[in-house]
Amino acid sequence: MKIRSQILIAQLPTAFIISLITLFFIFLVFSIKHKSESILIDNFKSIIAMERINESLEKLTDFYLKESLLPPPDILKVKLWERTIEQQLMIQDRNIQESEERELTNTLHEKWETYKKVVLSFPINTPYLKNIYNGIRSLTKNIIDLNQDDLILTKDNLSQFISDFLRFIIFGSIVSLIFGFFMSWFFTGIFLSPLKTMAETMRQVGKEDKATFLHIKGSDEIDVLCNEFNFMISRLKEYHQGSLGKVIQDYQILKSILDNLPDGIILLDQETNITYINKPAQKLLGFVENFKKIPSLFHVEEHLRETLLKISAKVFMTKAAYVPEKEEDSVEIYKKNQEMTFSIWAYPIKKSLGNGYNELEGVVVVFQNLLSKPLSVVDKSDVYEALVHEFQSALTEIHMSIHLCVEEVVGTLTEKQKEILVVAREKCVFLEKLCQELLNLSLVNGKARVLEQREIDLNEVVSNLAVSLRLEADQKKIFISVEEAPYLSKIKANENQIAALIGNLLHNAIHYAYPETSVKIKIKENNKFIELSINNQGPFIPFEYRKDIFKKHFKVPGQSDKRAGLGLYIAKQITQLMGGKIGFRSTEKQGTTFWVALPVLQEKV
Numbered sequence: 361m362k363i364r365s366q367i368l369i370a371q372l373p374t375a376f377i378i379s380l381i382t383l384f385f386i387f388l389v390f391s392i393k394h395k396s397e398s399i400l401i402d403n404f405k406s407i408i409a410m411e412r413i414n415e416s417l418e419k420l421t422d423f424y425l426k427e428s429l430l431p432p433p434d435i436l437k438v439k440l441w442e443r444t445i446e447q448q449l450m451i452q453d454r455n456i457q458e459s460e461e462r463e464l465t466n467t468l469h470e471k472w473e474t475y476k477k478v479v480l481s482f483p484i485n486t487p488y489l490k491n492i493y494n495g496i497r498s499l500t501k502n503i504i505d506l507n508q509d510d511l512i513l514t515k516d517n518l519s520q521f522i523s524d525f526l527r528f529i530i531f532g533s534i535v536s537l538i539f540g541f542f543m544s545w546f547f548t549g550i551f552l553s554p555l556k557t558m559a560e561t562m563r564q565v566g567k568e569d570k571a572t573f574l575h576i577k578g579s580d581e582i583d584v585l586c587n588e589f590n591f592m593i594s595r596l597k598e599y600h601q602g603s604l605g606k607v608i609q610d611y612q613i614l615k616s617i618l619d620n621l622p623d624g625i626i627l628l629d630q631e632t633n634i635t636y637i638n639k640p641a642q643k644l645l646g647f648v649e650n651f652k653k654i655p656s657l658f659h660v661e662e663h664l665r666e667t668l669l670k671i672s673a674k675v676f677m678t679k680a681a682y683v684p685e686k687e688e689d690s691v692e693i694y695k696k697n698q699e700m701t702f703s704i705w706a707y708p709i710k711k712s713l714g715n716g717y718n719e720l721e722g723v724v725v726v727f728q729n730l731l732s733k734p735l736s737v738v739d740k741s742d743v744y745e746a747l748v749h750e751f752q753s754a755l756t757e758i759h760m761s762i763h764l765c766v767e768e769v770v771g772t773l774t775e776k777q778k779e780i781l782v783v784a785r786e787k788c789v790f791l792e793k794l795c796q797e798l799l800n801l802s803l804v805n806g807k808a809r810v811l812e813q814r815e816i817d818l819n820e821v822v823s824n825l826a827v828s829l830r831l832e833a834d835q836k837k838i839f840i841s842v843e844e845a846p847y848l849s850k851i852k853a854n855e856n857q858i859a860a861l862i863g864n865l866l867h868n869a870i871h872y873a874y875p876e877t878s879v880k881i882k883i884k885e886n887n888k889f890i891e892l893s894i895n896n897q898g899p900f901i902p903f904e905y906r907k908d909i910f911k912k913h914f915k916v917p918g919q920s921d922k923r924a925g926l927g928l929y930i931a932k933q934i935t936q937l938m939g940g941k942i943g944f945r946s947t948e949k950q951g952t953t954f955w956v957a958l959p960v961l962q963e964k965v
Contacts, residue, residue: 373543377536381529388525392518403507403514406455409448410500410507413468416441416448417475421493424479425486445472452503461506468499624702624727627709632657632672635722644693644700644727667691668725671706675723682706702727711786755795759788760831815850815961816858818890822881825863829870836875843882849960851890853938861934864927865894865954872898872952888960889940895953901946909944931956 420441449469456462475492478485615638618625624641626634633656637647645660657665671682684690684703693700705726711719762785764770766778773781826840833840851858869879873896880895901909901916908914910932931954935942939959946952 374540377540381533384529403511406507407504409451410504413445413448414500416444464499464503471496626725628723672723675706675708679708755791813852813854816853817850819844819848833870838873839878841880845883845885851958852961857934861931864931868927869894869896889957891957893953893955897951900948
């Protein structure tokens with residue numbers, strides 16, 4: 361049943377009551393009409409008849425008393441008067457209302473008959489005629505008086521009837537309307553109860569970790585709305601991690617990771633005020649838990665403050681990372697009568713302004729304890745990889761969750777909430793870029809170290825990377841398709857290196873692909889090699905630049921300059937470390953395809 365039909369049904373009680381009141385008023389009008397007609401027909405006609413009888417009888421009596429003989433012309437008048445009296449007597453017979461009036465009418469008939477006999481005798485007995493005449497007049501007067509009394513009584517009854525009926529109509533109308541509106545409100549509540557249930561259910565969306573589906577029976581429109589809502593919930597189920605509560609939870613996870621790192625980490629803004637500090641740095645600098653109450657570097661010891669200000673100024677000036685190279689670059693901090701030696705690393709936090717320009721928003725400062733290791737043997741890659749490994753997974757989830765909240769996929773935000781989350785999303789982008797830079801530096805220097813290797817299923821790695829980059833692709837309306845190879849052999853490699861190799865190629869493909877196109881990934885095994893190809897529809901690579909495409913920091917002139925130009929260089933370095941091959945082909949019609957051939961894991965006999 362449609363909502364329109366339910367609304368009409370809900371209004372039926374009120375419509376019925378109004379119709380009933382209308383019928384009562386019609387009945388009242390007809391009753392008044394009937395009473396009025398009874399006054400005219402029954403009483404008023406009797407009075408008129410008696411008056412006409414008196415008038416004709418008077419003329420007739422005068423004639424008989426004055427005339428002894430009837431001249432021929434006057435016979436017609438006499439006949440007319442007699443006929444008038446008899447006609448009025450007949451009318452009176454039809455309008456008799458009471459027994460008393462009937463007796464008077466019967467007596468009037470008798471007197472009239474006697475009157476006719478007297479006037480026919482000759483000579484006429486004048487005294488007797490007058491006596492009969494007076495008797496008839498007396499009877500007519502009594503009938504007139506009786507009907508006049510009936511008129512007054514009928515009029516009073518009619519007035520009383522109208523007053524009583526109006527009181528009944530007013531009281532009945534008020535009660536009926538109240539009852540009708542109550543019934544309409546009752547039925548409307550029944551019909552709208554599914555909407556109330558739906559509203560209560562929808563308020564729970566985003567408050568609970570589980571998906572909430574609607575199962576409400578109601579009108580056809582409500583059924584359609586429930587189906588659409590359940591469809592939306594099913595589509596949002598995969599983005600369940602995007603709720604505001606999950607954002608806070610992921611932030612706590614990231615904060616816990618930072619707090620458990622052995623090195624102190626500080627984030628400085630453009631005014632060199634502290635915007636974040638993890639627990640090791642708090643203990644190192646003697647800060648209390650709520651460090652926001654003392655955000656300035658002026659609360660740090662003088663010799664350390666000067667060092668931090670000098671390093672921060674150098675990063676802001678060069679817009680490049682600060683890396684200590686000498687043992688003299690280390691600083692000594694006295695903590696609880698114990699001397700501790702630290703090397704300080706600093707990395708810029710950049711914000712893209714578009715058109716290839718970047719703006720520095722702050723600096724990340726890392727304190728590395730050198731008490732157990734002299735600077736000469738500190739492996740920079742260990743620091744990079746530890747940070748990237750701890751940051752990358754949680755940071756990606758937080759970024760996706762904040763993005764979904766900003767886009768209001770999981771519910772409407774206030775302007776203040778949206779403003780805060782937009783800033784948080786930008787900070788996530790800065791941290792992701794920082795992690796990527798650290799990873800790049802780690803992997804470039806990794807060839808001098810023995811990295812942990814294990815058996816890896818390339819199908820699984822590619823699928824996971826495709827899922828993690830789906831948000832970035834969706835923003836450009838790019839569809840990622842993966843064509844996996846069945847029964848694929850495994851390769852032996854370092855997990856971070858293989859993820860960086862494929863991730864850089866896939867990032868490049870998405871970045872340079874035209875909007876609303878596809879990025880196609882194919883995996884196949886051929887002659888003891890696993891071949892991975894990534895194709896996109898993007899700018900054509902001119903022939904004169906192809907020999908330099910894998911060089912460090914090389915970017916094709918005229919194309920996007922927002923990237924550092926390290927992705928393909930790192931991909932080639934990792935491929936060569938694994939004993940594989942890398943290359944590409946680019947045509948205007950088929951787009952650009954980068955391919956990698958990696959040796960499969962050889963089984964020992």
